[in-house]
Amino acid sequence: MALTSIIFFAFFFIIHLFTSSAAAATRSLHDNSLMAKKHNEWMARFQRTYKDDKEKAKRYQIFKERVKFIESFNSAANRTFALGLNEFSDLSREEFMASHMGYVKPSSSQMTPQSMSFRYQDVTDLPSSIDWTTKGAVTDVKDQRHCACCWAFSAAAAVEGIYQISGGNLISLSEQQLLDCNTYNDGCGGGYMEHAFQFIMQNGITAYENYPYQGSQNFCNSQAFKLSPRVLISGYEYVPKNSESALLQAVANQPVSVSIDASCDYFIHHKSGIFSESCGTNLNHAVTFVGYGVDQDTGTKYWLVKNSWGTSWGENGYMRLQRDVDAPEGLCGVAMHPSYPVITN
Secondary structure, three states: OHHHHHHHHHHHHHHHHHHHHHHHHHHHHHHHHHHHHHHHHHHHHOOOOOOOHHHHHHHHHHHHHHHHHHHHHHHOOOOOEEEOOOOOOOOOHHHHHHHHOOEOOOOHHHOOOOOOOOOOOOOOOOOOOEEOOOOOOOOOOOEOOOOOOHHHHHHHHHHHHHHHHOOOOOOOEOHHHHHHHOOOOOHHHOEOHHHHHHHHHHHOEEEHHHOOOOOOOOOOOHHHHHOOOEEOOOEEEEOOOOOHHHHHHHHOOOOEEEEEOOOOHHHHOEEEEEEOOOOOOOOOEEEEEEEEEEOOOOOOEEEEEEOOEOOOOOEOOEEEEEOOOOOOOOHHHOOOOOEEEEOOO
């Protein structure tokens, strides 16, 4: 009987292993089929094509890892924000950083001396919230595409804002002119907003429609300097370093160019909610702060961030980023080096 029992249980153990393995294989095939379907749908949505099967296989592997990362993050409790797929979900983090960031601070010897004054230091009567997009001072979200010239978009957005606030019309300005004609920066290789401000002080900047964005650096079109409208600024100033309260004073009065560490996957795949995950303080990207507020449900304070990665990223191209964190440099280093253009009427 003992031998018969052993044979009986061994038989059923083998059957169990076989059926479990078969079920696991079936689930794996099902999961792979669903993932492949998801990838094909994503490709259709963003009109993505690949040069050959090898390239597609490489991108598919990255895409799968992104999906797993996003689903794992979103399934956890007590998140203040959610992640989602966007048009960058088949790029490695290193590829994305090389093509979509591009904030590069120059050495001190390359800096143009500016007044260290901060015109808003005595402004204390600040609104509890402000949104420059609702006040007609912010143009539509743009897309820098595969060119690391975030610095040009940040600078142009800040100038668009102060020009409208100072009494002008809201004019979409030409990032391409900054990209082609500003020799102090390195085009798609990166740059610095203050060099763009310096260029606009000396030369002005024309409208986007006169000099539309191409997504790559080209020869400077000198004829564009003669076209109207042409916006000039009288200078620029820095917000006092590592002070979110000073940054609040500035943003309450105009959109502000802000450098930020955007290198973490959380930032790259942000979809909704108030971003609260620090990426670090290695400043590598440029955005524009176009407001601030307080979430009515949670009481969480936030900055309203305009990015230049198109509308598939974040909340239609924007992000609400947690404000007044414990670190003096702010979340992701946003208070480390903000600046803004000045127009003196």
